[in-house]
Amino acid sequence: MKRQMVTLVTFLIAATVWGQDLEKVDYISPFIDGVAAVKKGKVWGFIDESGTMVVDFRNDLIISKQGDYGYPVFNSDRCLFTEKRDGISYFGYIDKTGKTIIEPRFLNATHFTDGWAVALELVKRRVGTNELLEKPLVSYDYFEVIINNQGEVEHYLLDKPIHIALDKEYLRRPPNISCKVLTANLIARLNSDKSWTIKKIE
Structure with missing residues (x-):
């Protein structure tokens, strides 16, 4: 009986130590x-850092190119993911439990840097009414904006919105983002001649 108890305790300890192993992983990024x-x-x-799985495996996380390899990343406690609706990709962010913190409402977005991310905020405007069908006529634009890690718009980066047709045939790929966050106080904007302009964030 005593030997059986020792065997059982040994088994339970082994299960505790090895039961959480993550096997047959193809790639592990740096922390x-x-x-x-x-x-x-x-x-x-x-x-x-304890080896515990905090975000379960999923297929909607956005890859960040890191040298010769790419992988999803967290920054400012946020990771970028995408969701398709009516054939159009929208972008949002999860936290380190996998919970959606910023709903996927952006037409494109960057990973966070120093608490900021650049995103394309979609705006829907009513421009009239179809009298025959008795339906509103709407128009869609987007603004390039800086958001905080709660998804709130902190800065508008373009002087005026860009008109867009919200149609999957037109939006087979997300619209390009022209700005990137350099630091908590600096952004860079890509010009039409492929040069960059560095601007301070006030």
């Missing part, structure tokens, strides 16, 4: 913002 991306097949998840 960034306290977590590392892990790839299994075509899906990605995240582990923390």
